[in-house]
Amino acid sequence: MLLTIHQLQVNYGHQRALSITRPISIDRGERIGVIGSNGAGKTTLVKALLGLVPCEGRIVTELTPENMAVHMQSNAYASTMAVQHIMETVLNTRIRKNQRLRELIDFFDFGPCLSKRFNALSGGQKQKFTIIMVMLQNAALTFYDEVTSGLDFETRQRLTEKLTDWYRDKDDTLMVVSHYYEELEQLADKILILDQGQVAAYGKKEELFDTFCGRVVYILENTPENRRLCADFPILKSPDHLIAISCPDQAAEDKIMRLLAGHNVNFKRSNSDIEIMYINARERFRLEQR
Amino acid sequence: MKKKCNRNLIIYELRNLNGNIMPHFFGIVFPNLMCLLLSRTIGGQASPEVQTQINTSLMLTMALIMPMAIMLLGYGCLYSSEIEKGIPLRMRLFGFDPVGEMTAKIIAHLIFLTLAFLLFGLFQALVMGVQRPAPASFLCLMASLYLLGIIFLIIAHAIANIVQKFSVTFAITMFLYFIFMILTGMMGIRTDQLPTVLQKIAATLPMTYISSDFIDFWQGGSYNFMPFLQSFLFLGALSGILLLYSLYRNKRRVGS
Numbered sequence: 001m002l003l004t005i006h007q008l009q010v011n012y013g014h015q016r017a018l019s020i021t022r023p024i025s026i027d028r029g030e031r032i033g034v035i036g037s038n039g040a041g042k043t044t045l046v047k048a049l050l051g052l053v054p055c056e057g058r059i060v061t062e063l064t065p066e067n068m069a070v071h072m073q074s075n076a077y078a079s080t081m082a083v084q085h086i087m088e089t090v091l092n093t094r095i096r097k098n099q100r101l102r103e104l105i106d107f108f109d110f111g112p113c114l115s116k117r118f119n120a121l122s123g124g125q126k127q128k129f130t131i132i133m134v135m136l137q138n139a140a141l142t143f144y145d146e147v148t149s150g151l152d153f154e155t156r157q158r159l160t161e162k163l164t165d166w167y168r169d170k171d172d173t174l175m176v177v178s179h180y181y182e183e184l185e186q187l188a189d190k191i192l193i194l195d196q197g198q199v200a201a202y203g204k205k206e207e208l209f210d211t212f213c214g215r216v217v218y219i220l221e222n223t224p225e226n227r228r229l230c231a232d233f234p235i236l237k238s239p240d241h242l243i244a245i246s247c248p249d250q251a252a253e254d255k256i257m258r259l260l261a262g263h264n265v266n267f268k269r270s271n272s273d274i275e276i277m278y279i280n281a282r283e284r285f286r287l288e289q290r
Numbered sequence: 291m292k293k294k295c296n297r298n299l300i301i302y303e304l305r306n307l308n309g310n311i312m313p314h315f316f317g318i319v320f321p322n323l324m325c326l327l328l329s330r331t332i333g334g335q336a337s338p339e340v341q342t343q344i345n346t347s348l349m350l351t352m353a354l355i356m357p358m359a360i361m362l363l364g365y366g367c368l369y370s371s372e373i374e375k376g377i378p379l380r381m382r383l384f385g386f387d388p389v390g391e392m393t394a395k396i397i398a399h400l401i402f403l404t405l406a407f408l409l410f411g412l413f414q415a416l417v418m419g420v421q422r423p424a425p426a427s428f429l430c431l432m433a434s435l436y437l438l439g440i441i442f443l444i445i446a447h448a449i450a451n452i453v454q455k456f457s458v459t460f461a462i463t464m465f466l467y468f469i470f471m472i473l474t475g476m477m478g479i480r481t482d483q484l485p486t487v488l489q490k491i492a493a494t495l496p497m498t499y500i501s502s503d504f505i506d507f508w509q510g511g512s513y514n515f516m517p518f519l520q521s522f523l524f525l526g527a528l529s530g531i532l533l534l535y536s537l538y539r540n541k542r543r544v545g546s
Contacts (some may be wrong), residue, residue, distance in 0.1 A: 050383070052379075065382075065383075065385070066292050069384075072376075072380070075380055076376045076377050076380055077377060077380065078306050078372065078377060079309075080305060080306045080308070080309025081305040085301075085302060085305055086302070088298060089299055089302035090384045092293065092298050133384065137384070137385070
């Protein structure tokens with residue numbers, strides 16, 4: 001076990017920002033996706049694990065802060081010199097002498113940015129700059145806290161693809177905080193759902209999906225006709241513009257599929273939709289809390 | 291593994307320091323300019339021999355501005371603005387040891403201070419015309435200025451780390467800068483002209499002795515160093531306590 005959290009609490013003044021009552025364990029090589037709305041405690045959890053905020057409870061680990069690497073939401077550097085010098089200082093190496101670093105710079109197409117100062121980089125280039133240095137740290141546990149926030153759709157997608165490609169077939173342990181479900185679908189194999197500072201659910205993606213959504217969900221547009229059509233099926237919580245139908249088994253799925261196809265309704269079938277899973281896990285957690 | 295002070299980190303700090311205008315102006319241009327102006331004002335009517343003595347006295351006083359401007363004011367401003375942006379935290383998250391980082395900052399600033407001394411020395415020798423020092427007196431002055439520089443940097447670092455804000459750090463270091471200048475005779479008022487309470491406070495500052503006493507043995511002679519050394523011990527201890535407190539406040543604690 002790489003790290004276990006027991007009864008962790010973080011308070012900001014009189015406000016409880018995080019309260020984890022059930023033990024949470026992270027094994028070596030796991031990819032944990034952390035999801036939750038604003039103020040759910042995602043960044044607070046990362047900060048607590050990094051030892052940046054005072055907390056109560058226990059974090060049992062043999063890791064020291066130096067064994068952890070992190071890409072924070074906001075990463076600032078001196079703008080008094082070219083980023084190449086910052087990179088060489090942080091990694092204590094020379095770019096021309098470090099094959100692996102050169103590979104990463106090429107992988108992220110960062111070469112042309114090396115002579116620029118940090119404040120002259122675009123948002124995506126700034127993110128790439130930190131990502132390269134974080135990756136080169138070879139840390140036992142790496143955190144990515146909203147690594148693509150503030151980026152346009154295309155840059156976000158390209159960056160996520162790069163990260164996914166880089167970590168494919170590697171056994172690095174990652175904790176990825178994100179508001180973007182597709183990012184977590186690509187990068188995470190376990191999901192930690194936080195709600196108002198508490199753990200709403202934690203487990204493998206497939207297990208959580210099965211628990212909160214069933215075997216498969218069918219997602220279609222929320223129109224009066226579609227609502228009427230699906231009235232007899234188990235409907236899950238979903239964003240307002242969608243209807244999500246849960247299929248507990250193959251027979252139910254066949255029935256729904258025939259119905260939708262018969263009425264020429266467009267739909268999406270998913271057995272891993274994190275958005276629907278998140279909404280329903282959070283809903284159930286809130287009901288249990290009442 | 292924690293990243294300690296290394297060559298790359300010292301060069302990084304030098305680049306960072308060089309990119310900040312404040313130490314260049316207040317640490318290099320300002321003391322030379324002050325020497326020139328005060329020399330013309332105070333010693334304008336004096337005979338050449340007296341003028342040389344006045345210039346030497348002014349040089350000893352104005353030399354104190356360099357460690358204060360570069361290490362206390364300049365570094366305090368640079369580091370606190372970095373804290374506001376989260377740069378030191380980012381460096382810590384990359385595994386840099388705070389003590390190692392500070393060692394690199396001290397070394398980089400001492401290198402910059404040496405360059406400032408060289409320019410100041412050249413200006414004094416070529417433009418101002420000052421008395422040639424006895425080697426021991428010169429070494430004593432240099433050692434004192436370096437030591438003062440280290441103490442000022444530690445004080446500025448600790449203040450910035452404790453208050454975590456550029457505006458407050460700037461206000462405190464600027465206040466200290468002017469208070470030190472007033473108390474130690476750099477603003478034209480001699481220490482013995484100050485009220486008794488302020489004289490006692492001034493006696494705890496090494497700058498007072500450099501400013502008023504060093505001229506007496508600049509070209510040789512004897513001097514009782516004990517009060518001077520005691521003032522160094524006091525200021526050094528104060529800076530050490532402040533630093534330890536600031537490091538403790540910002541310590542990272544992971545796991546149990």
